[in-house]
Amino acid sequence: MTVKSFDKDLENLTLTLTAEFPAPVDKVWQLWADPRRLERWWGPPSYPTTFVEYDLTPGGDARYFMTGPEGDKHHGYWRISTVEPPAGLEFTEGFTHADGTPDDAMPSMNVRVRLVAREGGTRMEMRSQFDSRAQMEQMFAMGVEEGLTTAVGQMDALLTEL
Template sequence: MTVISATPDPEARTLTLVAEFSAPPKAVWQLWADPRLLERWWGPPTYPATFREHDFTVGGEAKYHMTGPEGDTSNGWWRFTALDEPNTLEFRDGFADENGNPSTEMPETTIRVDIAEIPSGTRMTMTSSFASAEQLEQLVNMGMLEGMKQAAGQIDALLAA
């Protein structure tokens, strides 16, 4: 896969990743719909994800954790708010406690994924929206931008398999 861009925009309070794949939109959609495929790319290579729950329906939730190289874990949750197969999905995303309950101490984001057919395959645009520029800066400083690029960099191998 080619990550075309990964751009934070403090004024718009967004972080946008654009990537292109030589695969049809339906195959890219499956990377979100199938939790076993998600586990193979969500999170940087050194922090792989494990999805304990994945109810891929509007109103459904996902609960997961990422495991670091030292065995440390970071928990997260999603709540799906829109699904239009294979074109768009939208979900709330946040940090969680060990039981998967949303953390009130860390920012939540809204992530919209647009999947569009292009002559060479598919363009995926993932836009994370934040409540404030400060929240965007906080998560970028924690490594979100680099982590997203590394995570998305694993997708080509999955689509080629």
């Protein structure tokens, strides 16, 4: 299994996913940097993702939607703050309405991704920071642990194509 741990820290309002891949950092980075590759793993297998905008530069935005098994669409965004290829990136992630405007009733989080070379491959750490415990609990009620774990679990197969 790619995902090694999924830790939630209610005191510090963070959740951290750690995964390891038998591939070099630059290949893992390609799965973040190329929106067509990102679409193939960002989201659980039963909720494929389509990126309609993708500007991976500081200050840039990414907009996407996931399509559920019943054809329902769930829209989201990233507001990119830091990009350090191939070591990582940081962004604010949240939900939007279909027209792209932020959905303030839904949680948002700051996400930091770090890719570090290790013997035999790459260690990836994704740390999400929430503004409140209520936001964090709302994400867990929505199934973030299972969703993110299964999403990241799709990366191994994609890395064999590079």
